[in-house]
Amino acid sequence: MACARVHKRWSIVTAARTITAGGATKGRSGADRDQLGSRPVRAPGPPTTVWSVAQFRLQGSKVLAVDMTGDAVKAKNGAMVAYDGQMSFKKMTGGGEGLRGMVTRRLTGEQMAVMEVKGHGTCYFADRASEINLVRLQGEKLYVEASNLLCTDAALRTGTTFTGMRGASQGNGLFTTTVEGTGQAAITSDGPAVVLRVTKQYPLQVDPGAYIAHTGGLKQHFQSGVNFRTLIGEGSGEAFQIRFEGEGLVYVQPSERNTVGGEV
């Protein structure tokens, strides 16, 4: 049993399409993009290493498989679609951030219903057929909307920060969720997300409705292109943008949420 488990783990390295924050991003081939894989391919060869943390891998592009050996992950409430082995699901009141975190989330409107999944085996997560992106964090901070966060390692800390005007234009509040620490996180996007690198020379402008997450040392400004055309109702629908400056990565989805900015 233990051997089989480790064996399965071994295939992860090849199976997962991991986007390493701060590192190079692997391209996704367009042809197999839409197809979901059938079953995990088990690589031959005896395993030599045993990880004690939960391993995240993508099964196709819309299902996240997490291999666990007695450890725990935090996931969006109700996102489990299947599992084998033994699992227990427990709701973490207030996102597992204690009483203070709970009150903060209530006040900021960044409530997220989180459950703790613990056990031995493989657990599969999916959320309304949205695409899943894996992010590996090595001590940096990931800023993501609570609604786009699917699953994180239990070792990662979550919190809330103030985003200013950007949040208001995005239509999901003035606050955003942060994930910090070392481990993996899975974020969802409507359609396959692109990861855009921002460097000092090349700042980036993003439509607030298409932004999903960012990592690294980025400063964000809110800019508007409102002119007289917008006022007479002849706007291009791109009246507002978020401008990112600094060094980091921005995740953008090929779809736009309904935002105030999108209407004008």
Added chain:
Amino acid sequence: MPFTALNSRMVEARIAPGQRMFSQRGAMLAYRGEVSFTPNIQGGQGGIGSMIGRRIAGEATPLMTVEGSGTVMFGHGGHHVHVVDLTGETLYVEADRLLAFDGSLDQGTMFMGSQGGVMGMVRGQVTGQGLFTTTLKGHGSAAVMAHGGVIELPITPQRPVHVDPQAYVAHRGEVRNKLSAALGWRDMVGRGSGEAFQLELSGQGTVYVQASEEKL
């Protein structure tokens, strides 16, 4: 008559004279050759008896018979389509998820209560699938629809698989299903993890799970 996947949401079926095929009414997208589509009042195979059975069971999805010679393309509602090839086993699937299937397959209706007793009936209610499900048995192919694509999970006697009832699509083989409830005090006070009910599938076979908790 195998189905060939054109892309993740469309399948193409080759049809030869003397063969027939059933598909959900209105699911044809395009065809080549001389193919005729006749509405099937009986909702599939069998005589009047089977038809009444299906009506009572609420598993009577409007079907059409496809005959002739040529190729037909099927798709419906932009849902992902998954092709299941059967070699003698039985596929258990909801009638409304069935896009098209070979005429060589035996179509039947199964009462959920016969597998798992009272819990089987509760299961049908919880999942919104009703008390009956459609079975397809024999040699041939079937095209099954799902929201957001399908993954196949193997079930072995040592490794039963638990599935969220809303994400369950179909299963095949010698599989027993049981609704397991993990209701705790947390669920009673509205603080549940959203995973109170799970479908436990044990035995030998495969379960098809969709990447979404939405119904079709």
